[in-house]
Amino acid sequence: xxxxxxxxxxxxxxxxxxxxxxxxxxxxxxxxxxxxxxxxxxxxxxxxxxxxxxxxxxxxxxxxxxxxxxxxxxxxxxxxxxxxxxxxxxxxxxxxxxxxxxxxxxxxxxxxxxxxxxxxxxxxxxxxxxxxxxxxxxxxxxxxxxxxxxxxxxxxxxxxxxxxxxxxxxxxxxxxxxxxxxxxxxxxxxxxxxxxxxxxxxxxxxxxxxxxxxxxxxxxxxxxxxxxxxxxxxxxxxxxxxxxxxxxxxxxxxxxxxxxxxxxxxxxxxxxxxxxxxxxxxxxxxxxxxxxxxxxxxxxxxxxxxxxxxxxxxxxxxxxxxxxxxxxxx
Amino acid sequence: xxxxxxxxxxxxxxxxxxxxxxxxxxxxxxxxxxxxxxxxxxxxxxxxxxxxxxxxxxxxxxxxxxxxxxxxxxxxxxxxxxxxxxxxxxxxxxxxxxxxxxxxxxxxxxxxxxxxxxxxxxxxxxxxxxxxxxxxxxxxxxxxxxxxxxxxxxxxxxxxxxxxxxxxxxxxxxxxxxxxxxxxxxxxxxxxxxxxxxxxxxxxxxxxxxxxxxxxxxxxxxxxxxxxxxxxxxxxxxxxxxxxxxxxxxxxxxxxxxxxxxxxxxxxxxxxxxxxxxxxxxxxxxxxxxxxxxxxxxxxxxxxxxxxxxxxxxxxxxxxxxxxxxxxxxxxxxxxxxxxxxxxxxxxxxxxxxxxxxxxxxxxxxxxxxxxxxxxx
Numbered sequence: 001x002x003x004x005x006x007x008x009x010x011x012x013x014x015x016x017x018x019x020x021x022x023x024x025x026x027x028x029x030x031x032x033x034x035x036x037x038x039x040x041x042x043x044x045x046x047x048x049x050x051x052x053x054x055x056x057x058x059x060x061x062x063x064x065x066x067x068x069x070x071x072x073x074x075x076x077x078x079x080x081x082x083x084x085x086x087x088x089x090x091x092x093x094x095x096x097x098x099x100x101x102x103x104x105x106x107x108x109x110x111x112x113x114x115x116x117x118x119x120x121x122x123x124x125x126x127x128x129x130x131x132x133x134x135x136x137x138x139x140x141x142x143x144x145x146x147x148x149x150x151x152x153x154x155x156x157x158x159x160x161x162x163x164x165x166x167x168x169x170x171x172x173x174x175x176x177x178x179x180x181x182x183x184x185x186x187x188x189x190x191x192x193x194x195x196x197x198x199x200x201x202x203x204x205x206x207x208x209x210x211x212x213x214x215x216x217x218x219x220x221x222x223x224x225x226x227x228x229x230x231x232x233x234x235x236x237x238x239x240x241x242x243x244x245x246x247x248x249x250x251x252x253x254x255x256x257x258x259x260x261x262x263x264x265x266x267x268x269x270x271x272x273x274x275x276x277x278x279x280x281x282x283x284x285x286x287x288x289x290x291x292x293x294x295x296x297x298x299x300x301x302x303x304x305x306x307x308x309x310x311x312x313x314x315x316x317x318x319x320x321x322x323x324x325x326x327x328x329x330x
Numbered sequence: 331x332x333x334x335x336x337x338x339x340x341x342x343x344x345x346x347x348x349x350x351x352x353x354x355x356x357x358x359x360x361x362x363x364x365x366x367x368x369x370x371x372x373x374x375x376x377x378x379x380x381x382x383x384x385x386x387x388x389x390x391x392x393x394x395x396x397x398x399x400x401x402x403x404x405x406x407x408x409x410x411x412x413x414x415x416x417x418x419x420x421x422x423x424x425x426x427x428x429x430x431x432x433x434x435x436x437x438x439x440x441x442x443x444x445x446x447x448x449x450x451x452x453x454x455x456x457x458x459x460x461x462x463x464x465x466x467x468x469x470x471x472x473x474x475x476x477x478x479x480x481x482x483x484x485x486x487x488x489x490x491x492x493x494x495x496x497x498x499x500x501x502x503x504x505x506x507x508x509x510x511x512x513x514x515x516x517x518x519x520x521x522x523x524x525x526x527x528x529x530x531x532x533x534x535x536x537x538x539x540x541x542x543x544x545x546x547x548x549x550x551x552x553x554x555x556x557x558x559x560x561x562x563x564x565x566x567x568x569x570x571x572x573x574x575x576x577x578x579x580x581x582x583x584x585x586x587x588x589x590x591x592x593x594x595x596x597x598x599x600x601x602x603x604x605x606x607x608x609x610x611x612x613x614x615x616x617x618x619x620x621x622x623x624x625x626x627x628x629x630x631x632x633x634x635x636x637x638x639x640x641x642x643x644x645x646x647x648x649x650x651x652x653x654x655x656x657x658x659x660x661x662x663x664x665x666x667x668x669x670x671x672x673x674x675x676x677x678x679x680x681x682x683x684x685x686x687x688x689x690x691x692x693x694x695x696x697x698x699x700x701x702x703x704x705x706x707x
Contacts, residue, residue, distance in 0.1 A: 071545065151637030
């Protein structure tokens, strides 16, 4: 109950504080530079120069404090020792270069980068195309989209039920092993199986992200001008040809957007690995490795260095996004 | 022409079937969790959830009555009883461990000394002998039984009362609501300025927001935790609210700005001509018109904060008093990995709220996704 009041009052204070700031600062501005009287024209012009910054103020404060400052601080910390007391130059990065676990994380992250966006996009495209003209298509879409709402941890529990292992001869209660044994195979401890386990963790993310890809690609498919499709059909193109030669090329831009968006999710993947294997048995990824060093080993130098590596990996996408956004503004 | 029509309908069938398979494939994992959360512990460990609809088969043995239980009927010595419990039905039975399913229900087994044993489908057995029984331990009757599908809400009663789930549920709400409401307000004003006010550096700021969209959270964890400690905020609700506000802002500003830019220019211009202040324009025109975008972001932020584990683990701490649902689930996976019924039920409760929000507000979610990805990229 106490908690309830705390939360309620915070919402109230937060909302009230925001409104008070925006309203109050506007009021003060109008008082100092009244849009009336002898100098009204001058005042309005000057007030209009200041007002945007009043509107933007809190956002800029939050963005710089919670996103810009940390990037700089992380960079600074990555050049210092474990508790940030001594400058060590690039020692942390040199250590990273020689660290086997880090290399494993990099390799795994690259595999994730190859597999997850590709599979999610392909399945998303398939789902979008298949459900598009069906009577029950929207229900089908909802169900494929649904995993988006499920937390990575929840997904971890769900898939753990699927990957569960029982010794050969016992009743398999994990769906995967059940299928394998029904087909005459041997049940496996999937999550400890090198090579397979990383891939099985990726499946979880593919399962979550396919809905996202489907929703966006479905909208793009609908945006294709009918005439191009009709013309192709009149010329005798088969449904497959229409799909691959007419539709897909026209939505290439959207596919790229979906791909990069999922790529960013993948680079930051943490929860799935954290709760399902915690990076054991060769499944380590950068985000989880960073967590290990920062909050288990309490070495902020090495932790920050790994975080900066992540930051560097997303930078090309960041630049590409900015480039595209600016092109659109013009 | 008929050939083409035939081809078309077979193609339609193929599409229907393929789409159905895909949907089933995507739904089964969640369905499995849902079904499991209604099964008791013994059932979960004894058979897969997909077998729970047809009833599960068990094998075992019971002992018949002993010499003390015998009665005399029509010149025979008889021991009667029931080999089954509850609502099971008998599929097969036997009298030797090597052949536990040698007899069908209703058949009669011949044993040494002229003893006959009959077991019926409902489990009643009748053992007869021409001479008095003398054994002090009952004969073993091996049974193969089928339990009918049975589901229980017992797990939910247990979980809500015990494992701290109620507390975690409250904690999650406490984290989520302010962390959803506050960024919306801040972002709405900023988005309006970026969309409709003229000032130097506007393009640069917009680009910066787009850039900040992809900054990995991992970069922010250590510096912000330090910063919070130095400011005296420490680990707690205030800290996590601020953190989520900061992390959610780029998307909020970006989504809202994209939406507001698309609002009709004439409305805003004419309001300006009529002498409305920027504040009035924002409150009376922009805010009501932007409702769909505000709703989109609210859903995003709600789902993201509710489902988040990393930020909560770092900024809130792991004590019982402060544990959120995702944190609790993680703990359950580690410490009580074997207690499937607890894990399944807790997990389902934790995903129930986002699922309800998702199905109720899907329209806005889709709209937000489209505004965030297709337009801007």
